[in-house]
Amino acid sequence: MTHDNPNSIAEANEGSNTRSVPPTTSPSWQSLVSRQLQSPSLAGRVERSEGRVVRSSLSDSEPHRPSPRRRQLLRRRDLFAIAGAITGWLATPTWSEEPPSIDNLxxxxxxxxxxxxxxxxxxxxxxxxxxxxxxxxxxxxxxxxxxxxxxxxxxxxxxxxxxxxxxxxxxxxxxxxxxxxxxxxxxxxxxxxxxxxxxxxxxxxxxxxxxxxxxxxxxxxxxxxxxxxxxxxxxxxxxxxxxxxxxxxxxxxxxxxxxxxxxxxxxxxxxxxxxxxxxxxxxxxxxxxxxxxxxxxxxxxxxxxxxxxxxxxxxxxxxxxxxxxxxxxxxxxxxxxxxxxxxxxxxxxxxxxxxxxxxxxxxxxxxxxxxxxxxxxxxxxxxxxxxxxxxxxxxxxxxxxxxxxxxxxxxxxxxxxxxxxxxxxxxxxxxxx
Incomplete structure (x- = not known):
């Protein structure tokens, strides 16, 4: 076949370095956050799943749910807020990544x-x-x-x-x-x-x-x-x-x-x-x-x-x-x-x-x-x-x-x-x- 035919599935119809990922949490306080997630004062606010933190309130039944990207940023803002509440340094963060803004995203x-x-x-x-x-x-x-x-x-x-x-x-x-x-x-x-x-x-x-x-x-x-x-x-x-x-x-x-x-x-x-x-x-x-x-x-x-x-x-x-x-x-x-x-x-x-x-x-x-x-x-x-x-x-x-x-x-x-x-x-x- 000499013509350009890149379609992956259509053709089947015819013939039959270390990964760099922006961290969800800073390694220096991730374990502290994880331990505090079980605190009764935080019950109902967050859930822990395989090391990831998600907002319990973001159910699909909510009217006016935020867009996908905004939901992700809201999750991360919750995490930063929790970390700040736990450690007392929310106002002057010392981690390398600033809490993301959801304004005019x-x-x-x-x-x-x-x-x-x-x-x-x-x-x-x-x-x-x-x-x-x-x-x-x-x-x-x-x-x-x-x-x-x-x-x-x-x-x-x-x-x-x-x-x-x-x-x-x-x-x-x-x-x-x-x-x-x-x-x-x-x-x-x-x-x-x-x-x-x-x-x-x-x-x-x-x-x-x-x-x-x-x-x-x-x-x-x-x-x-x-x-x-x-x-x-x-x-x-x-x-x-x-x-x-x-x-x-x-x-x-x-x-x-x-x-x-x-x-x-x-x-x-x-x-x-x-x-x-x-x-x-x-x-x-x-x-x-x-x-x-x-x-x-x-x-x-x-x-x-x-x-x-x-x-x-x-x-x-x-x-x-x-x-x-x-x-x-x-x-x-x-x-x-x-x-x-x-x-x-x-x-x-x-x-x-x-x-x-x-x-x-x-x-x-x-x-x-x-x-x-x-x-x-x-x-x-x-x-x-x-x-x-x-x-x-x-x-x-x-x-x-x-x-x-x-x-x-x-x-x-x-x-x-x-x-x-x-x-x-x-x-x-x-x-x-």
Missing amino acids: YIDDELDQACDRAIEFLLRNQRSTGAITDRGHELALTSLAIMALAAIGTEPAEPTRRGRAMRAALDFVLGPDHQNDSGYFGAYDGSRMYGHGIVTLMLTEMLGMGATPKQNELIHERLERALRLILSSQAIRKERKLEGGWRYSPQSRDSDLSVSIWQLMALRSAKNDQMNVPGEAIEKALEYLRNSFTGRRTASGVGEGGFSYTPGQSRPSFTMTAAGLLAMQVCGQYDAPEVAAAADWLFSHRPKTNERYLFYGLYYYAQGMHQVGGKYADESGRVVSSLLLPRQRSDGSWMSPGGEERNVGLVYSTSLALLSLSVRYHYLPIYQR
Whole structure:
């Protein structure tokens, strides 16, 4: 196949460094806070769940609930207030992170409201099994939905309807029959290596965030097996220019950028989690990524152009250039010439509603350009909002303009839209610079 076909699930339809996370609490007083949470004077104000503090009052039955981001900030403000009350130094804090302000958090409240409506749509499409799907491919789509929920700050341990839904979705993905003996997720729902990469990436982001010790244990065990499958698939002998990449099945002897990026992001996220991922595997994948760069290179090595579906193609595409940009950054290549070239290409080739894989491309575009920062982040923020906010349906979902992407369903497009709009919330560690 020589045409650009990055759609992860649509293809299946056709063919069948240490992680740096902003601390919730300061290590110097976290244990003190934890001990005091059991105090009768604080009863009913907070609950403790796997080391996280949540506001009991934030039930989903409240009228006029704050937006997702504001709820997270309110939780953290409660924690700072509790710590201050306990230690007596609220007025003159000595920790490195100031209590966050919720005043004028974002100018565009429409975005928060759109995210809230989208989450409610996803939850209405959750089945009794815990799967979140409307069009098959249960593991892959449920994993995308879990990442979308996490991207706006939901956690499986939360005692809310959304937290319980996320916990049930994780339980579904972790089901005993969903990963075969070789560690492969893609056979169960027909999503192939696309789905396997999506599920694996989701598990790396949920590592240590399970609602119970048992759920955390299962996440770790399933993740280890999934990573071994990715590594063994990469090691299959391939043509030199295709080495380091992946394709539709674990035994494929060719590669394409669309499949490869999911595996690469999963490996990098797992390495950030200090899982056993050889640095050589990431370097090989990066080399394949560089081979997929399409454009002119000057004597100084600075490229002009973008990324294409497979090495050797003459023209970059919006979706693959956005994907390549994000993947390079996820792997720490912020100053690579390909990153600068891809950002410039995307800045001058603004996506349109008739993009072949609009939602898939916007997901990479929003995250990648946000990490570049400056005018690139400003422009992409405007573009994503202008393309998505007016097109949200009354039920909270988004529908792809047409073609193969529309055939995957509304859970797919809505999850990717949420991941695109959530860049300002900055919760998923894989997308943090």
